[in-house]
Amino acid sequence: MHILIxxxxxFLGQRLLHRLVDRGELCGQPISRFTLVDQSEAxxxxxxxxxxxxxxLDITAPGAWDSVLDGRPDVIYHxxxxxxxxxxxxxxLGMAVNFxxxxxxxxxxxxxxxxxxxxxxxxxxxxxxGDLPETLDDMTALQPQNSYGAQKAMCELLINDYSxxxxxxxxxxxxxxxxxxxxxxxxAASSFASSILREPxxxxxxxxxxxxxxxxxxxxxxxxxxxxxxxxxxxxxxxxKFRAFMLPGITVSVAEMLAALGQAAGDEAVARVRHAPDPRxxxxxxxxxxxxDTAKADRLGFAGDDDFxxxxxxxxxxxx
Amino acid sequence: MHILIxxxxxFLGQRLLHRLVDRGELCGQPISRFTLVDQSEAxxxxxxxxxxxxxxLDITAPGAWDSVLDGRPDVIYHxxxxxxxxxxxxxxLGMAVNFxxxxxxxxxxxxxxxxxxxxxxxxxxxxxxGDLPETLDDMTALQPQNSYGAQKAMCELLINDYSxxxxxxxxxxxxxxxxxxxxxxxxAASSFASSILREPxxxxxxxxxxxxxxxxxxxxxxxxxxxxxxxxxxxxxxxxKFRAFMLPGITVSVAEMLAALGQAAGDEAVARVRHAPDPRxxxxxxxxxxxxDTAKADRLGFAGDDDFxxxxxxxxxxxx
Numbered sequence: 205m206h207i208l209i210x211x212x213x214x215f216l217g218q219r220l221l222h223r224l225v226d227r228g229e230l231c232g233q234p235i236s237r238f239t240l241v242d243q244s245e246a247x248x249x250x251x252x253x254x255x256x257x258x259x260x261l262d263i264t265a266p267g268a269w270d271s272v273l274d275g276r277p278d279v280i281y282h283x284x285x286x287x288x289x290x291x292x293x294x295x296x297l298g299m300a301v302n303f304x305x306x307x308x309x310x311x312x313x314x315x316x317x318x319x320x321x322x323x324x325x326x327x328x329x330x331x332x333x334g335d336l337p338e339t340l341d342d343m344t345a346l347q348p349q350n351s352y353g354a355q356k357a358m359c360e361l362l363i364n365d366y367s368x369x370x371x372x373x374x375x376x377x378x379x380x381x382x383x384x385x386x387x388x389x390x391x392a393a394s395s396f397a398s399s400i401l402r403e404p405x406x407x408x409x410x411x412x413x414x415x416x417x418x419x420x421x422x423x424x425x426x427x428x429x430x431x432x433x434x435x436x437x438x439x440x441x442x443x444x445k446f447r448a449f450m451l452p453g454i455t456v457s458v459a460e461m462l463a464a465l466g467q468a469a470g471d472e473a474v475a476r477v478r479h480a481p482d483p484r485x486x487x488x489x490x491x492x493x494x495x496x497d498t499a500k501a502d503r504l505g506f507a508g509d510d511d512f513x514x515x516x517x518x519x520x521x522x523x524x
Numbered sequence: 525m526h527i528l529i530x531x532x533x534x535f536l537g538q539r540l541l542h543r544l545v546d547r548g549e550l551c552g553q554p555i556s557r558f559t560l561v562d563q564s565e566a567x568x569x570x571x572x573x574x575x576x577x578x579x580x581l582d583i584t585a586p587g588a589w590d591s592v593l594d595g596r597p598d599v600i601y602h603x604x605x606x607x608x609x610x611x612x613x614x615x616x617l618g619m620a621v622n623f624x625x626x627x628x629x630x631x632x633x634x635x636x637x638x639x640x641x642x643x644x645x646x647x648x649x650x651x652x653x654g655d656l657p658e659t660l661d662d663m664t665a666l667q668p669q670n671s672y673g674a675q676k677a678m679c680e681l682l683i684n685d686y687s688x689x690x691x692x693x694x695x696x697x698x699x700x701x702x703x704x705x706x707x708x709x710x711x712a713a714s715s716f717a718s719s720i721l722r723e724p725x726x727x728x729x730x731x732x733x734x735x736x737x738x739x740x741x742x743x744x745x746x747x748x749x750x751x752x753x754x755x756x757x758x759x760x761x762x763x764x765k766f767r768a769f770m771l772p773g774i775t776v777s778v779a780e781m782l783a784a785l786g787q788a789a790g791d792e793a794v795a796r797v798r799h800a801p802d803p804r805x806x807x808x809x810x811x812x813x814x815x816x817d818t819a820k821a822d823r824l825g826f827a828g829d830d831d832f833x834x835x836x837x838x839x840x841x842x843x844x
Contacts (some may be wrong), residue, residue, distance in 0.1 A: 295689065334765040335663065343655065344667045347684070347766035354685040358678045364667070365674040368614065445654040446667035 205233035211283030212240035259378030263305040269312040282325040288352035302355035314371045324435040327378040331357045343498040360448040373440040380423040384519045393488040404476040413482035416459040421495035423453040424515040452508035454496040464512040525553035531603030532560035561821040563805040584626040589632040602645040608672035622675035634691045644755040646696040651677040654779040680768040700743040700773030704839040713808040724796040733802035739814035743773040744835040772828035784832040808813040
């Protein structure tokens with residue numbers, strides 16, 4: 205079992221890599237080799253009996269995929285992407301990395317007749333937009349209101365068509381907002397969703413820019429990684445007529461998140477969250493869908509978090 | 525008012541061209557110039573005071589759009605496409621013509637800062653697919669089950685994103701099945717829908733390969749052309765958060781179509797239709813959605829046919 209991970213130096217890529225190394229197998233086959241791709245060389249774990257090739261690669265360069273696809277990976281995790289703010293700031297960069305490089309990856313598989321290769325791509329809640337219903341489902345239109353979401357939605361269509369034609373065995377998982385991310389606050393509009401939990405747990409202050417009643421659709425990093433593992437193992441045919449679908453996040457309000465924080469770390473932790481409404485961020489977050497009927501993912505055996513307490517407990521268990 | 529029409533030699537392109545020449549104006553401006561593009565030179569009508577440039581152009585060639593976009597058209601009708609059977613037979617050709625050439629057209633507009641240019645593209649009912657509800661609406665997902673539909677859906681996302689970014693003023697009309705097309709039967713699965721009316725009206729036999737109760741979502745050529753005209757005239761902002769939507773076809777069963785034929789041309793015309801079920805064609809047609817709530821198009825003032833009798837009467841008035 206040879207696994208290619210793109211975006212392997214990133215938060216999700218590294219977590220996935222370590223989880224797979226711990227497992228030692230995927231799709232019932234022992235893992236013998238990883239090929240890792242990112243802008244800079246991804247860190248390689250210590251693991252006896254597994255070969256690692258870590259490439260620093262500009263995936264937008266012509267022929268960039270040749271060297272890694274010649275190794276004929278059995279499973280490809282395509283996580284490399286320009287994030288939404290960068291794709292919005294630079295249309296050409298977003299198209300080149302998020303769309304053209306994905307298309308070149310598909311073409312590289314096609315040229316090598318890697319029709320049985322399982323290609324797992326991460327898509328996003330950002331692909332949704334427009335006049336959305338209260339609760340979304342697997343047949344809700346993708347009408348993205350940002351270039352990142354448009355590029356991901358185009359990739360979904362392409363991967364579905366290449367899969368339908370038997371050129372590759374694709375599966376696209378739309379990720380909920382990942383909470384709790386480790387590290388520091390960043391420029392993402394969703395940064396607060398991790399920050400208002402992570403910083404108080406560290407004894408630090410955090411700012412909440414959205415109303416307490418704001419609902420979010422979230423999934424823990426651990427469950428996202430399990431979904432990526434399952435995304436490779438699930439039977440492609442079982443995905444039915446479209447290869448992309450939303451993962452089973454859970455819907456929680458900011459108030460519920462903070463109540464769970466209080467249970468885990470006491471009222472003094474909750475008191476470290478300062479409520480300072482930011483209309484710009486509040487508007488962006490309010491435009492994100494927060495309620496999904498994820499019937500397809502449920503049917504396929506993808507599992508989300510039980511509740512928000514579980515998400516906090518998992519973070520505490522891992523980091524403290 | 526300078527109008528560019530791609531696919532100008534085709535059935536719709538020629539009808540649109542003649543309709544616009546008859547009108548003499550579009551968006552309240554007198555039409556002074558047409559630029560026509562197709563694989564072979566499109567026929568040019570006789571019209572005093574209007575300049576015509578008819579180009580035979582391979583729109584997949586690098587820089588193909590330069591010569592026509594340098595003329596800075598105010599309105600672009602992008603009708604050029606590889607049809608569904610050809611796109612299914614040749615993925616590279618379909619991607620090149622249906623997707624890459626559309627992207628190059630958008631990039632050409634962007635490079636020339638044609639942000640006010642109104643780009644009207646024809647999309648298709650073929651972009652729908654998957655586990656569809658009984659009645660589709662403006663928020664039903666596009667999960668195409670053919671490469672043509674996937675390419676059109678990708679173009680919709682791209683045109684929407686370029687419009688949202690203010691790089692062009694796009695509007696994409698998803699066309700119902702066009703009935704009654706003139707001419708002869710062809711290889712299209714939908715060919716019978718025109719054939720079972722047109723041939724009997726001509727005193728000829730026709731074959732109906734689908735059950736009498738099969739519903740279809742149809743629009744007459746005349747109403748499609750009126751929709752293309754209106755598609756340029758409608759205010760782009762009024763289209764809301766997504767620039768693509770279904771046109772208001774009408775839902776009719778084969779039995780209702782034949783009853784209308786009988787009213788117009790008598791029982792002897794209906795008797796010329798031989799019912800010879802073809803499971804392959806019947807399956808394709810049965811997979812096409814036939815019922816739509818076209819709220820957005822209705823609100824924007826797009827008008828369909830009143831009933832099927834009107835469609836037949838219009839065809840008879842035009843051709844006999």
